[in-house]
Amino acid sequence: MEVHAEVDGSGVPLAVLLKRELCNQKVEKPDILFGEANKSKKGEDFTLLMDKCHRSPGAGAGGENTGDDDTISVFAIFDGHNGSAAAIYTRENLINNVLAAIPPNLTSEEWTAALPRALVAGFVKTDKDFQTKAARSGTTVTFVIIDGWVVTVASVGDSRCILESAEGTVYFLSADHRLDANEEEVERVTASGGEVGRINIAGGAGIGPLRCWPGGLCLSRSIGDIDVGEFIVPVPHVKQVKLSNAGGRLVIASDGVWDALRFQEALNYTRGLPAEAAANRIVKEAVTSKGLRDDTTCIVVDILPPEKLSPPLKRPGKGGIIALFRRRPSDEMSEDQMDRGCLEPDVVEEIYEEGSAMLARRLNINYPAGNMFKLHDCAVCQLEMKPGEGISVHGNMPKHSRVDPWGGPFLCSSCQVKKEAMEGKLHSRSSQSAVQPVPK
Structure with missing residues (x-):
């Protein structure tokens, strides 16, 4: 007597569907692997690396927690200018200001929904509080929060964050607030009373990048910069995405990297390397390409499916990282491979994006x-x-x-x-x- 497997209306065996559902229940949090590298010229680049940060206010830079259910991961680059005080202050205070702006006792979905507004509040409060220190320095901020498979990036300045999904698609998660690269910000600054132009010597043609005056800053958003007009705002661009449980790789770097390497070029240098080695390779190639003209800092973060749910023969030691980030869109996984690995189709879902500088909107x-x-x-x-x-x-x-x-x-x-x-x-x-x- 021949026995046929029971199937649902789509023709997929129920046993396979039940297995997938069980896998989805198990894949609650990814493995987070990370590394950083830095070559210092002026000593004004700073980083924040927290693979386990408690959600409650007060955790701060010492907020490591052994429990996984109530923790997030936080990674950030602070590229200071005109001194390091703003970068150091922001590194020490921003995370607490953000977490304090999130109401307590929220569900996971509510916490995710509240985070973009809390990031705006945290950035503005940090800038406002730093002004009372009367220090003249400023800093860019690229601030990344990973909560399960959801990645939220808030940024002011020109330290960029890019995501490469498991199948090789590249996503830009931060904004570039250099005046040379952002016409909308030029219009906003001038509408707010600032002047935008290049350095002019003895009435000749302007030289160098576009800058806003007074102050001469070539960025339209930062934290600090008390001697520059208020039109240089701390309101961050925020982008929030959800990865499939196939994972992805983040590259967060200061302009010392991006002034030397194109985005795809930087990613190509990381092929087959674990996070720490990838960060070191990117910094090395950036310095080799242009010389050490500026502080050059890079953080690489791998968001990976847990070891027990990885496809067979895909992760022998570092091999899993090689396979994960080398797979191209044409290398489609079979249904059988997807069932064995319990991996979802590789899709990055955009949840939220907003870059307005208007607090009433944000x-x-x-x-x-x-x-x-x-x-x-x-x-x-x-x-x-x-x-x-x-x-x-x-x-x-x-x-x-x-x-x-x-x-x-x-x-x-x-x-x-x-x-x-x-x-x-x-x-x-x-x-x-x-x-x-x-x-x-």
Whole structure:
């Protein structure tokens, strides 16, 4: 008597479907492997490497936690200029400011939805607090949070982050805020009262990259830079994606790398190498190509399916990394291979992306996500206010706007001053005099 396997309506055996469902239940968190490399010229590049960071505020740089259920991974590059104070301060304080902006007792899905707004609040609060130190330095920030298979990247400046999926597709997860490369930012800076131009010597033709004045910074967004106009804002570009459980590789690097290597060129140098060796290779090739003209820093992070769920014969030692990042789109996996490895089709899903510099747009989250945040806490610094004390982020919106200014979010008076200054409506910094161009 011949026995046929029971199948569902799609023709796939139920035993295979049940196995896939079991695999999906098991693949909760990926393995995170990482490495960094640096060649220093000015000593102004700093990194943050936290493979296990507790979600609760106060964890900070010492927030390692042995439990995996309530932890995230955090990786960041801070490329300072005009000194290292801003980079060091941001490295020590940004993560706590971000986590403090996320309401407690959220589900995993709610936490993911709240993170983009919390990143904006954390960046602005860090910049606002650093201004009180009266230090003149500034820093770029590329800040990566990995929560399971979800990767969220917040960035100001020109330290870039790219993702290569398991099948070889490259995704850009950060923005480039160099004025030379971002026409929209040039328009925003000039509309806010800044001037954009190249260095002009004795009335001749402008030389060097586009810079904004006063200050001479060639970036439109950063943390710090107290001597530059408020139109240099700390509001980050945020992009959030979800990887399949096939995984992917992140390359995070300062401009010392990207000024020397093209994106695909950098990825090609990492083929067949584990994370730490890949980071060292990228830095070595960048310095070899252009010389050590600037601090040159790279972090490589591999987001991998857990060892027990990897395809057979794919990961003998380092071989799994070689196979994982060498597979091209044409090398399709068979159904049998996918079943054995419990891997999903390699798809990177975009969850969220926003780059506006307007706080009214960045802090406003529609219901139900917005309902997670405390209505009468300042949306930036989390100051608890009495009803009626807060100032709506939409308070100065045009009368024809459909936004309800009584519905929040609200800012405290100090953060409202910061918001209006960033929008070119007033000056909150103590010094607006022109200074010598910063070497950035």
